[in-house]
Amino acid sequence: MTNAEIAARLELVADLLEFQGANPFRIRAYRNGARAIHDLAEPVESVLADPERHLTDIQGIGKDLAQKVADLVETGRLAILDELLEEIPESVLAILRVPGLGPKKAAALFRELGIHTLDQLRVACETGQVRTLKGFAAKTEKAILENIDIASEADKRTYWAIADEIVQKLLAHFRECESVERIEAAGSYRRGKETVGDLDFLALADDATAVMDHFAAFPGIGKTLLRGDTKMSIRLEVGIQVDLRVVPAESFGAAMQYFTGSQAHNVVLRGMAKARGLKINEYGVFRGDEQIAGDDEAGVYAALDLPCFPPELREARREFDWAAAGGLPELIELKDLCGDLHCHSTWSDGMNTIEEMAAAAKALGHSYLAITDHSKRVAMAGGLDEDQLLRQWEEIDRINETLKGFRLLKGVEVDILEGGGLDLGDDVLAQGDWIVASVHYGQNQSRERITQRVVEALENPHVCALGHPTGRLLNRRKPYEIDMEAVFRAAADNGKLLELNAHPKRLDLDDLACASAKHYGVPVVISTDAHIIEGLSALRYGVLQARRGGLTKDDVANTRTWPQLKKMIGGKR
Ligand code: DGT
Ligand code: CA
Numbered sequence: 001m002t003n004a005e006i007a008a009r010l011e012l013v014a015d016l017l018e019f020q021g022a023n024p025f026r027i028r029a030y031r032n033g034a035r036a037i038h039d040l041a042e043p044v045e046s047v048l049a050d051p052e053r054h055l056t057d058i059q060g061i062g063k064d065l066a067q068k069v070a071d072l073v074e075t076g077r078l079a080i081l082d083e084l085l086e087e088i089p090e091s092v093l094a095i096l097r098v099p100g101l102g103p104k105k106a107a108a109l110f111r112e113l114g115i116h117t118l119d120q121l122r123v124a125c126e127t128g129q130v131r132t133l134k135g136f137a138a139k140t141e142k143a144i145l146e147n148i149d150i151a152s153e154a155d156k157r158t159y160w161a162i163a164d165e166i167v168q169k170l171l172a173h174f175r176e177c178e179s180v181e182r183i184e185a186a187g188s189y190r191r192g193k194e195t196v197g198d199l200d201f202l203a204l205a206d207d208a209t210a211v212m213d214h215f216a217a218f219p220g221i222g223k224t225l226l227r228g229d230t231k232m233s234i235r236l237e238v239g240i241q242v243d244l245r246v247v248p249a250e251s252f253g254a255a256m257q258y259f260t261g262s263q264a265h266n267v268v269l270r271g272m273a274k275a276r277g278l279k280i281n282e283y284g285v286f287r288g289d290e291q292i293a294g295d296d297e298a299g300v301y302a303a304l305d306l307p308c309f310p311p312e313l314r315e316a317r318r319e320f321d322w323a324a325a326g327g328l329p330e331l332i333e334l335k336d337l338c339g340d341l342h343c344h345s346t347w348s349d350g351m352n353t354i355e356e357m358a359a360a361a362k363a364l365g366h367s368y369l370a371i372t373d374h375s376k377r378v379a380m381a382g383g384l385d386e387d388q389l390l391r392q393w394e395e396i397d398r399i400n401e402t403l404k405g406f407r408l409l410k411g412v413e414v415d416i417l418e419g420g421g422l423d424l425g426d427d428v429l430a431q432g433d434w435i436v437a438s439v440h441y442g443q444n445q446s447r448e449r450i451t452q453r454v455v456e457a458l459e460n461p462h463v464c465a466l467g468h469p470t471g472r473l474l475n476r477r478k479p480y481e482i483d484m485e486a487v488f489r490a491a492a493d494n495g496k497l498l499e500l501n502a503h504p505k506r507l508d509l510d511d512l513a514c515a516s517a518k519h520y521g522v523p524v525v526i527s528t529d530a531h532i533i534e535g536l537s538a539l540r541y542g543v544l545q546a547r548r549g550g551l552t553k554d555d556v557a558n559t560r561t562w563p564q565l566k567k568m569i570g571g572k573r
């Protein structure tokens with residue numbers, strides 16, 4: 001059982017407990033455990049297999065939870081989850097995921113109206129039944145209807161980071177098959193899209209039957225959906241569909257090109273081929289009956305006088321214009337980043353101490369790390385007040401003296417208050433190295449109001465960057481209403497940076513917003529928002545997103561050393 005699968009079950013328990021109105025501490029224990037396991041660098045299974053080690057050594061996992069996880073790994077079952085699911089229909093979970101419907105409201109809908117599926121909920125909203133409940137208004141009904149679509153989508157698309165774990169396992173599995181000469185993942189996964197609908201694999205093999213038999217033996221297959229001579233589709237137990245195509249050598253490159261997509265990119269390509277009297281499909285590029293390319297992908301593009309586009313750019317946005325104008329941007333790479341500018345420690349809601357976070361960041365090869373704990377408004381996360389923050393910064397000064405070739409930055413993620421203004425005074429903020437300002441509350445305010453709050457924050461001389469600028473949570477919460485153009489302009493005018501929060505469930509800025517930031521001349525910082533040392537590895541998800549937005553090393557601020565970066569933000573501070 002993968003860490004992601006274990007974490008998903010624990011999250012499910014937390015969701016169901018919350019739906020039942022259980023003790024918040026109990027719920028939190030499951031959520032913390034899920035996060036700790038999800039972010040763990042090595043499989044829980046190998047910790048369990050080692051007699052010298054204990055699950056309780058992992059921060060965030062207590063004795064009780066450790067036993068449950070051990071049972072889950074051993075038996076594949078979690079007794080408390082089975083019990084909860086006996087009491088609560090599983091379809092209720094989809095309702096919990098409707099943005100704006102907390103577990104309390106979902107519970108009321110279930111108790112009072114017997115609603116336990118999204119379809120029932122839709123009908124109840126449309127027929128005006130929901131507004132008859134206490135605590136629900138006609139306005140709520142309308143909001144629910146709008147959000148049901150997001151919730152139904154949520155069940156269908158998988159976070160890229162989770163998809164990546166599954167892809168790596170499948171690749172390893174396929175490589176064990178003697179008939180497989182080459183195996184690649186294509187589709188939206190290869191393009192680095194933040195969520196993927198299904199996985200698409202291409203195999204080069206002399207014996208298609210043997211490859212498909214081997215595929216069928218992958219542990220964790222829920223159901224075989226289709227099996228033909230060269231194509232097979234299955235659904236994994238975790239829910240995601242996997243397509244496999246076995247492709248001959250002379251067509252492998254053409255198939256890689258075709259099945260990497262995107263569809264929109266392929267449509268443009270087909271048009272360009274046609275204009276030259278050529279035909280392009282998943283088998284190759286053809287002039288009449290003659291195949292002129294197909295065995296390798298670069299050759300396919302070369303046959304149309306095109307560069308082999310990085311998969312992240314294949315969305316039919318600007319890639320063909322760039323190619324026509326003589327060159328693609330040299331996209332940023334993970335190795336270009338030299339520091340991380342958003343993370344949390346035990347001083348607020350992080351799981352590791354400042355020293356631990358520093359050591360982990362240094363081990364990743366970074367030369368600086370900004371500690372940006374929450375400010376006091378975010379009481380739930382143990383946000384710091386002025387005194388606590390100043391004390392933390394003294395502590396950071398002390399720790400910095402012990403570090404060589406690495407620097408901790410005195411930072412904070414200061415809350416942009418609902419009523420406007422920042423949660424901490426200017427006199428304190430002025431003493432920090434790196435101030436991130438973020439919206440956490442009042443996310444349902446009007447577009448004008450939220451935009452105004454954010455623009456004001458960007459006008460504050462001490463703020464360096466805007467954290468998770470649109471507030472979106474993939475599959476969970478839409479971006480708040482905000483005029484991003486006004487945000488870009490305010491950032492540009494005030495010399496501020498915008499964060500690309502690399503957390504795999506945020507990726508906020510998204511790819512399009514990254515491209516816009518560049519357009520407005522606003523540098524982007526790619527930060528992890530890590531709450532645990534393992535979370536510091538999330539930069540790579542942010543890099544993928546930045547690449548999809550066409551960003552280069554130059555466009556991303558934390559490719560600079562700290563002294564360079566300081567100069568960059570220093571002008572206005
Ligand atoms: P997903 O799975 O929804 O995240 O997105 P993709 O892009 O992986 O889409 P998928 O799995 O349906 O198909 C993989 C690629 O195959 C897609 O990016 C382009 C290509 N493809 C699939 N169907 C068509 C089609 O009808 N026309 C064209 N031109 N290309 C297609
Ligand atoms: Ca796909």
Ligand code: CA
Nearest residue numbers: 198199200243
């Ligand atoms: Ca597919």
Ligand code: ZN
Nearest residue numbers: 413438467468
């Ligand atoms: Zn935040």
